[in-house]
Amino acid sequence: MNPSVRSLAEVVSCLSGYDPDAVPVADAQRIIADFITPIDCIEQLALRSALGRVLARDIISPIDVPSHDNSAMDGYALRSADLGDAAVTLAVAGTAYAGRAHAGSVAPGQCVRIMTGAVMPPECDTVIPQEFTLHATQLHITVPAGAVRSGDNRRFRGEDLRIGQAALCKGRILRPADLGLLASLGIAEVPVQRRLRVAFFSTGDELRSIGQPLDEGCVYDSNRYTLHGMLTRLGCDLIDMGVVKDDPDSLEAALRHACENADAIITSGGVSVGAADYTRDIMARLGDVSFWKIGMRPGRPMAFGQISSNGQSAFLFGLPGNPVAVMVTFYFFARQALLHMMGADASAPPLMRARSTAAIRKKPGRTEYQRGILSTDSDGCQQVRITGAQGSGILRSMVEANCMVVLHDAQGSVAAGDLVDVMLFDGLT
Structure with missing residues (x-):
């Protein structure tokens, strides 16, 4: 990957009042968005293998869809000029099936029995559903007055897509419906961005991997598993580097290895005020890295930048060590940046409004992310309640939650019944 065109210092110079020890959430998100550059590598994939991948180029329709005027109903194709203010009886001139058009012509006073998707006879412009007809036989039907209007139940050639029109645009994350659309155009292969390679590891002498004995004062490393899950849902190729001990040589070796093999690196732990000085020194020595105290809870400490080793570079996201803080900072900072690196045209997760069932204490001046449970009240309105204790180390609060209550920077305490963003x-990718 090519290095960023601008340095972090140049990016942050566009912000007034920038202070790395008091960075608002919105400013941190903007800095990351302005500094990140997408990967530039395209591969051609068979349609069945393209689900969840990022489209690398616009797909232009090679055909009209549908390729002919056709019926939207089982019924009878007729000429609207034959309709009047009274019921009219029409002779049935034949039948049109999907994939087998009516071969003859349709004269005034005639109609054609037609199936859904069948080609409209050129003389006809309207379809009456069979259940709207009267006295229908193999030879005649009666159309009641006002039962159908001119042009009803007729699908026009190219009304879905015109030849030469963009069917899907570059940057789209391909969904099942997209694969169906591409198949309807006869397209067997699509150009997609290669998968993003992400290396991740946890730091800390107290951490143990699953299967290792849990010594006194130690804890099992949960962060790598939540990161593995979140990165897998994004469709990244993963390099799990395990737990890295708190010593300079191990950390530098891990960062260099990650940098030489991945597009992005995500670490958990080692970036807070209490972390050893060498952690920050090594990250800064290997590249262009800023260390922030973000105005948020949970997840205040964070490192972001780009590091290099042996001619290779990777973007670095140094997340906090507490389990909930890792998830919050990933969702609100790293996720969007990784999608941008993947070339995806993806907006930030949408927020919806719900009424808080109880008061929530909050001080203005920082963004808070409370774990919540969204439900529907007896009137069918959306309501949300907090899961309970909101400590950044209480991972169970994330397990019980189905949403995040977002309390914005300028917002103060919430009263019961107030609307909040959720x-x-x-659905998060």
Whole structure:
């Protein structure tokens, strides 16, 4: 990957009042967005293998869809000029099936029995559903007055897509419906961005991996598993580097290895005020890295930048060590940046409004992310309640939650019944 065109110092110079010890959430998100550059590598994939991948070029329709005027109903194709203010009886001239058009012509006073998707006879412009007809036989039907209007139930050639029109645009994350659309155009292969390679590891002498004995004062490393899950849902190729001990040589070796093999690196732990000085020194020595205290809770300490080793570079996201803080900073900072690196045209997770069932204490001047449970009240309105204790180390609060209550920087305490912004976990890529 090519290094960023601008340094972090140049990016942050565009912000007034920038203070790395008091960075608002919105400013941190803007800095990251302005500094990140997408990868530039395209591969051609068979349609069945393209689900969840990022489209690398616009797909232009090679055909009209549908390729002919056709019926939207099972019924009878007729000439609207034959309709009047009274019921009219029409002779049935034949039948049109999907994939097998009516071969003859349709004279005035005639109609054609037609199936859904069948080609409209050129003389006809309207379809009456069969259930709207009267006295229908193989030879005649009666159309009641006012039962159908001119042009009803007729699908026009190219009304879905015109030849030469963009069917799907570059940057789209391909969904099941997209694969169906591409198949309807006869497209068997699509150009997609290669998968983003992300290396991740946890730091801390107290951390143990699953399967290792849990010594006194030690804890099992949960962060790598939540990161693995979140990165997998994004569709990244993963390099799990395990737990890195708190010593300079191990940390530098891990960062260099990650840098030489990945597009992005995510670490958890080692960036807070209490972390050893060498952690920050090594990260800064290897590249262009800023260390922030973000105006948020949970997840105040964070490092971001780009590091290099042996001619290779990777973007670095140094997340806090507490389990909930890792997830919050990933969702609100790293996720969007990684999607941008993937070339995806993806907006930030949408927020919805819900009424808080109880008061929530908050001081203006920082953004808070409270774990919540969204539900529907007896009137069918959306309501949300906090899961309970909101400590950044209480991972159970994330397990019980189905959403995040977002309390913005300038916002103060919330009273019961107040509307608050909510981000749903369900559907997050």
